[in-house]
Amino acid sequence: xxxxxxxxxxxxxxxxxxxxxxxxxxxxxxxxxxxxxxxxxxxxxxxxxxxxxxxxxxxxxxxxxxxxxxxxxxxxxxxxxxxxxxxxxxxxxxxxxxxxxxxxxxxxxxxxxxxxxxxxxxxxxxxxxxxxxxxxxxxxxxxxxxxxxxxxxxxxxxxxxxxxxxxxxxxxxxxxxxxxxxxxxxxxxxxxxxxxxxxxxxxxxxxxxxxxxxxxxxxxxxxxxxxxxxxxxxxxxxxxxxxxxxxxxxxxxxxxxxxxxxxxxxxxxxxxxxxxxxxxxxxxxxxxxxxxxxxxxxxxxxxxxxxxxxxxxxxxxxxxxxxxxxxxxxxxxxxxxxxxxxxxxxxxxxxxxxxxxxxxxxxxxxxxxxxxxxxxxxxxxxxxxxxxxxxxxxxxxxxxxxxxxxxxxxxxxxxxxxxxxxxxxxxxxxxxxxxxxxxxxxxxxxxxxxxxxxxxxxxxxxxxxxxxxxxxxxxxxxxxxxxxxxxxxxxxxxxxxxxxxxxxxxxxxxxxxxxxxxxxxxxxxxxxxxxxxxxxxxxxxxxxxxxxxxxxxxxxxxxxxxxxxxxxxxxxxxxxxxxxxxxxxxxxxxxxxxxxxxxxxxxxxxxxxxxxxxxxxxxxxxxxxxxxxxxxxxxxxxxxxxxxxxxxxxxxxxxxxxxxxxxxxxxxxxxxxxxxxxxxxxxxxxxxxxxxxxxxxxxxxxxxxxxxxxxxxxxxxxxxxxxxxxxxxxxxxxxxxxxxxxxxxxxxxxxxxxxxxxxxxxxxxxxxxxxxxxxxxxxxxxxxxxx
Numbered sequence: 201x202x203x204x205x206x207x208x209x210x211x212x213x214x215x216x217x218x219x220x221x222x223x224x225x226x227x228x229x230x231x232x233x234x235x236x237x238x239x240x241x242x243x244x245x246x247x248x249x250x251x252x253x254x255x256x257x258x259x260x261x262x263x264x265x266x267x268x269x270x271x272x273x274x275x276x277x278x279x280x281x282x283x284x285x286x287x288x289x290x291x292x293x294x295x296x297x298x299x300x301x302x303x304x305x306x307x308x309x310x311x312x313x314x315x316x317x318x319x320x321x322x323x324x325x326x327x328x329x330x331x332x333x334x335x336x337x338x339x340x341x342x343x344x345x346x347x348x349x350x351x352x353x354x355x356x357x358x359x360x361x362x363x364x365x366x367x368x369x370x371x372x373x374x375x376x377x378x379x380x381x382x383x384x385x386x387x388x389x390x391x392x393x394x395x396x397x398x399x400x401x402x403x404x405x406x407x408x409x410x411x412x413x414x415x416x417x418x419x420x421x422x423x424x425x426x427x428x429x430x431x432x433x434x435x436x437x438x439x440x441x442x443x444x445x446x447x448x449x450x451x452x453x454x455x456x457x458x459x460x461x462x463x464x465x466x467x468x469x470x471x472x473x474x475x476x477x478x479x480x481x482x483x484x485x486x487x488x489x490x491x492x493x494x495x496x497x498x499x500x501x502x503x504x505x506x507x508x509x510x511x512x513x514x515x516x517x518x519x520x521x522x523x524x525x526x527x528x529x530x531x532x533x534x535x536x537x538x539x540x541x542x543x544x545x546x547x548x549x550x551x552x553x554x555x556x557x558x559x560x561x562x563x564x565x566x567x568x569x570x571x572x573x574x575x576x577x578x579x580x581x582x583x584x585x586x587x588x589x590x591x592x593x594x595x596x597x598x599x600x601x602x603x604x605x606x607x608x609x610x611x612x613x614x615x616x617x618x619x620x621x622x623x624x625x626x627x628x629x630x631x632x633x634x635x636x637x638x639x640x641x642x643x644x645x646x647x648x649x650x651x652x653x654x655x656x657x658x659x660x661x662x663x664x665x666x667x668x669x670x671x672x673x674x675x676x677x678x679x680x681x682x683x684x685x686x687x688x689x690x691x692x693x694x695x696x697x698x699x700x701x702x703x704x705x706x707x708x709x710x711x712x713x714x715x716x717x718x719x720x721x722x723x724x725x726x727x728x729x730x731x732x733x734x735x736x737x738x739x740x741x742x743x744x745x746x747x748x749x750x751x752x753x754x755x756x757x758x759x760x761x762x763x764x765x766x767x768x769x770x771x772x773x774x775x776x777x778x779x780x781x782x783x784x785x786x787x788x789x790x791x792x793x794x795x796x797x798x799x800x801x802x803x804x805x806x807x808x809x810x811x812x813x814x815x816x817x818x819x820x821x822x823x824x825x826x827x828x829x830x831x832x833x834x835x836x837x838x839x840x841x842x843x844x845x846x847x848x849x850x851x852x853x854x855x856x857x858x859x860x861x862x863x864x865x866x867x868x869x870x871x872x873x874x875x876x877x878x879x880x881x882x883x884x885x886x887x888x889x890x891x892x893x894x895x896x897x898x899x900x901x902x903x904x905x906x907x908x909x910x911x912x913x914x915x916x917x918x919x920x921x922x923x924x925x926x927x928x929x930x931x932x933x934x935x936x937x938x939x940x941x942x943x944x945x946x947x948x949x950x951x952x953x954x955x956x957x958x959x960x961x962x963x964x965x966x967x968x969x970x971x972x973x974x975x976x977x978x979x980x981x982x983x984x985x986x987x
Contacts (some may be wrong), residue, residue, distance in 0.1 A: 218376045226270055239269040249313065252285040255436070258299040259289040262484065266301045273307040273337070276316055281319045281721035283339065286331035286980075288359070295356070299588065308337040308367070313658070314344045318369065323388070332362045338396070339365075341374040348398065349378045353388035353417070356370040360393045369394075373402035376833040377427065380409045380427040382417035389418045396425045405438045406457070411447035411477070423453045426485075428965075432461040435615035436487065440470045441512070448477070454484045456520070462491040468498045471551070483542030486520040494529045496561070501584075503538045503550035503577075506686035513552045521559040525597070530572040531561035536584035538577030538613070549681070550583040558878070560592040569605040570594040570626060575612035575635060582651035588984025591619045596626035597821055604628045606656065608635025617661075620644040620729065623826060624819040635956070639671070644729040646675040646736075649817040650877060650929075663731050665933035672758040672929045674878045675814065677770030678777065679924045680732040680939045681739075684974065685768065685915045686867050686887055687942075688739055689781065689808075690839055692719045692978065693762050694891075695789050695948075695966065696745045697802060698843065699939045702857055702895070703984075704799045705845040712958070712984050718744045721966075722979030729771050733938050740764040747787065756790040760804060761844070772813050781808035785836060797846030802863075806837035814874055833872035833873030833880075840864045845869070855897040859912075863889045865987035878928060885921035890914065910948040914968070917941045944968045959985030 227242035228234065232243065234254045253274030257267040274283045287302040296329075309318045318339035321331035331351075342758045348369035351361035361380075369377045377398035380390035390409075398406045406427035409419035427436045432923030436457035439449035449469075457466045458704045466487035469479035476886045479499075487496045499514035514534075522531045534553040534667060561570045571594060575584040586606075596603040606614040617640040618624070631638050639656040643649060645664050651671040660666035666673040696717045727734035743764030750757040767777040785804030792799040812831040819825075843861030851857075864886070871882045893912030900907060918940040925934045950964025963981045967975075 202756040203783055206924070210730075212549040227270060230488055231920065232820060234268055234270070237266045237268060241271045242696045243272045243275070244308075245275045245700045246281055247277045247279070250280045251276065252282045253309065254284045254303055254862070255413070256286045256301040256303070256826065258287070258296060258301065260294070260296065262297045262298045262299060267524045268629050270303065270305045271307060273310070275310045276313045278316070279313040279343070280309060282316060282320045283311055284333055285320045286322070286333070287556070288329040288331065288417070290325040290356070292325055292355070297328050299326070299329045301330070302332045303334070305333065305335045306337060307661060309339045311341045311346050312343050313346070315346060316341055316343045317347040317350045319349045319363055321350070321361035322354070323356055323361065324354045326359060327356055328358045329356070330360045330362070331551045334364045336366045338367040338370070341375050345374045345375060346372060347376045347379050349392055350376070350388035351380045351392070351685040352383065353381070353390060354383045354387055355385045355739060356388060357386045358388065359385070359391045362696045363393070365392070365394045366396060368396040369398045371400045371402065371404070374404050375400060376404040376408050377406040378408070378421060380419035380421070381412065382410070382414055382419060383412045384414040385417060386414055388414070388418045389420070392421045392423070394421070394423045394425065396800070398425065398427045400429045400434055401431060403433050403461070405429065405435040405947035407437045409439045409449035409451070411441045411444055411449060413442070413444045414447060415445045416447065417444070418450070421453070422452045422682070423451070424455060427457045429459045429464055430461055431464065432491070433463050434459060434461050435465045435468045437467045437481060438483060439468070439479040439481070440472065441474055441479060443474045444477065445475045447475065449479045451481045453481070456485040457487070458488045460490045461494070462526070463493045464489060464491050465494055465498045466496045467516060469500070469515060469516065471501045473503055476511040478581070478621050479510070479540060481516045482522060483516065484517045487522045489529055490525040491636050492526035492528060492565070494524060494526050495533045496530070497532045497555060499553035499555070500535045501553065503549040503551060511550050512977070513560060514554070516555045522561045522590070524563045524568060525565060527565040528564065529565050529592070530568055531563050531570045532588060534574070534586035534588070535573045536577070537576045538582050538584070552585045552587070554565040555586045555984065556589045556696050558591040560595070561590070562595045563601065566599045566601065568596060568598045568601050570596040570603040571605065571616055573606045573614035573616070575607070576609040576612065582610070582612070585615070586613070587615045589619060591616045591621050593825060593885045594625065595825070602627045602629055604817060605631065606637040606639065609632035611635045614638065615640065617642055620647070623817050625627045625821055625825045626727055628656060628819055642730065643817065644771060644774070645732045646729045646774045647776065647817060648675045648814055649673055651817070651819050664935055665928065667933065672877065674926070674928055675774050676935050677735050677737065677775045678812070679935055680735055680788055680937050681737055681768065681770060682869070682883070682885060683887055683916065683918045683937065683939060684942070685739065686865055686885055687889060688721070688723060688741060689764065689766070689837070690696045690863065690865055690889070692721060692741065692743060692980070693745055693760070693783065693804070694841070694861070696980070696982070697760070698861065698893070699789060699857055700747060700758065701789050701798070701800050701843055701845045701859065705847055705857065706855065713749055713983035715747045716744065717980055717982035719978060719980035721976055723940045723976030725972070725974040727973065732935070733772050737771070739766065740767045747888065755788055757783045758787045758789065760785050760787055768869065776813045777810055779810045782807060783839070783840070794844060795846070797844050800843045800845065802839070802841045804837070804839040808835045808837065810834065812874065816877065820873040825962060829870050829875035829877060831874045833869050833870050835869040838866040853899050857895045859891070859893045859895070861891050865889060879926060881925040883911045883921055883924050886919040888917045888919060904954050905951060906953070907951045908949070911947040914944040915941065915947055939972070942970050942972045944970045956985070960981065
């Protein structure tokens with residue numbers, strides 16, 4: 201090993217070794233930027249005009265490539281000085297191809313000079329040329345007309361610009377956050393993938409995508425973050441196809457859009473002439489505008505006899521709320537227009553605007569509509585359509601405002617579909633009733649509504665009666681759950697009585713003076729509720745049943761009495777029914793012997809008192825979207841039934857038994873009214889309920905305790921009473937209940953324990969599941985004894 205005579209010699213040697221392994225360069229610190237491929241660390245600062253932080257140029261030849269890998273910040277202060285500028289610059293007669301430039305950067309970009317864009321990527325002519333920036337850091341431009349990201353394809357074909365960015369964009373006066381442009385050419389594309397927020401303070405948009413002439417060109421922004429603009433006419437998202445064909449603009453965004461300037465739309469999509477052009481925004485987030493004339497969403501197609509608009513479409517798919525505060529700031533405004541000179545001729549234009557929204561629309565400025573649909577123009581063979589599908593509330597409470605407002609200057613079509621969960625606060629009407637204005641109601645078969653409308657053709661899509669002259673309908677939940685409720689009403693009593701039948705068949709103290717059983721049950725069904733057959737509901741019941749042995753009767757007889765309280769919630773609160781009910785009768789547990797088993801019989805009568813509460817959707821502003829109507833009515837019951845019980849196997853430790861039963865249940869529901877809207881005729885339901893069970897009892901090591909379980913199949917069949925006659929706004933209608941039968945698989949498990957030689961206590965749980973997606977869980981406890 202070499203010996204060093206002094207500490208200084210050691211230091212010099214080590215320093216030389218370190219520098220011999222150095223493989224990176226320092227970025228130009230002052231005055232000039234990067235103009236060729238390099239890997240560097242450090243900050244770049246330029247102060248002169250037109251001096252860019254990173255500038256990579258191809259203007260001749262093909263298959264050229266440049267790459268910059270940089271860790272550090274870029275700061276420019278001169279006019280026209282970009283942070284990053286990548287350019288493939290060719291001409292019509294000198295066209296390069298397959299050239300590529302890439303910048304990978306970790307750091308921030310700050311520009312302060314006028315027209316100083318943060319990132320500027322451009323392709324002129326040529327083909328299959330590409331520019332790419334991968335960046336982690338923020339972009340801030342404070343000079344006038346300084347864009348955050350500007351991507352351009354001018355002519356050429358199959359050229360592309362791509363920015364992948366994690367960071368925020370902040371721009372100054374008249375500075376777009378992101379501006380993507382395809383000018384002529386074909387199959388060119390610009391793409392920005394961004395995680396971060398965009399904030400603009402001038403009169404330019406958060407995101408602006410433009411296809412100008414050309415064909416099959418596309419601009420795409422995929423963004424997670426918020427957009428905030430504060431200037432007048434500064435849209436959150438602005439997509440435009442101007443002339444050309446088969447061009448497309450797309451924004452996929454998760455985040456909120458907020459604008460505060462006048463005429464600053466949240467989202468604006470436009471097709472100006474051209475053919476088969478499309479604009480699409482998929483948004484998860486809210487849109488909030490506070491300026492006058494600042495629509496939340498604005499979609500427009502324009503055409504004429506000489507400048508086509510054939511097959512042009514704008515689409516917004518949104519999950520979130522729209523809120524506008526300023527005057528004449530509509531929540532959603534969809535417009536198609538076509539013109540000729542003079543005002544005649546053949547256009548042959550097909551133009552469609554569509555908004556699908558899950559969320560609420562709220563406007564409160566004067567002259568502000570929640571949904572505003574217009575089709576205007578001249579010529580023949582035009583097909584203009586505006587469509588809004590909404591799952592949410594529409595509220596327009598300002599003066600001279602409409603919740604839904606439509607107009608057609610000719611035979612065109614506007615369609616608004618209110619889906620389940622929607623409500624309307626405000627007027628529904630039209631300004632020009634020349635074409636077709638449709639209001640489709642897909643609110644669910646359990647919803648009720650009373651909408652005042654003018655000029656709209658209203659259609660209910662849920663297969664139940666609707667009365668026009670405005671639009672009125674009653675939810676049919678009380679109709680379609682009636683037979684299931686009758687089954688529920690008697691099933692707990694039947695279970696208690698079946699337990700008594702087994703006691704008699706086994707000769708287990710059948711002469712007990714009394715027995716008492718209390719129970720609670722919870723049954724429910726999920727479902728979309730778009731038809732009466734799949735309405736969701738929850739049904740809760742609690743009650744008590746008591747039996748008393750009749751001494752010295754000709755045949756064994758028990759007198760039965762039952763009280764039950766029930767609560768039925770239909771379609772997630774659209775209707776509620778509470779009930780108090782009593783039933784009384786007799787059980788003959790040992791009526792006759794047959795096939796070594798026991799035939800029993802029962803007969804019961806009953807009375808029920810009901811109170812109902814129904815939510816009715818209304819667009820009357822005074823009711824804030826809905827009002828409640830109530831009802832009070834009664835019904836009478838009759839139950840006749842028989843069962844055959846047989847003990848299949850019995851030892852000191854185990855018992856197996858079976859039971860086959862059938863009941864005829866009849867209920868008559870008296871007529872009643874719900875306010876002045878709905879009047880219900882009396883209805884009599886007759887229903888057969890059959891059941892087969894197989895049970896087992898075992899005695900475990902704890903000798904007095906007995907455990908039991910039973911499995912079974914039950915079925916109900918509606919014999920008559922499936923049709924309900926009623927009146928809506930004094931117009932007679934009827935509804936036929938398709939829910940006429942169901943089959944249930946049941947499971948019981950429990951135990952009983954003798955408290956004294958003549959008194960025993962018991963408890964059990966019961967579960968059933970049906971082929972129509974109804975399931976139930978119930979529990980009961982009881983006592984039986986002799987004194």
